Amino acid sequence: MNQEQFEQFWLQLKMPLKAKWERITDSDLKEIQGSLATFKDIVLKRYGDTNKSEVSIWVDRRYSHWTGNYLGYSDPEPAST
Numbered sequence: 001m002n003q004e005q006f007e008q009f010w011l012q013l014k015m016p017l018k019a020k021w022e023r024i025t026d027s028d029l030k031e032i033q034g035s036l037a038t039f040k041d042i043v044l045k046r047y048g049d050t051n052k053s054e055v056s057i058w059v060d061r062r063y064s065h066w067t068g069n070y071l072g073y074s075d076p077e078p079a080s081t
Helices: 003-008 010-020 026-032 036-047 049-067
Strands: none
Touching: 003 010, 003 036, 003 049, 010 026, 010 049, 026 036, 036 049
16 A cells, blocks of 8 residues: 555544554544554554564555455454453
């Protein structure tokens, strides 16, 4: 997914993103506002280098799923508290 695609799908990405990376705050979401680079920076800040490649894989799968090109991916179940 490139920046333009990330920005187009930002509204659809917010909730799954928050479910996937629970350390991301509402303030972080406001800061991201559809910026893929900012999203990657915030995940790096919250989780460190270990998730760097996971971010790209996740956004690519999300985009492919929405466009119908990746049928093997499903949204994660919400975490129960």
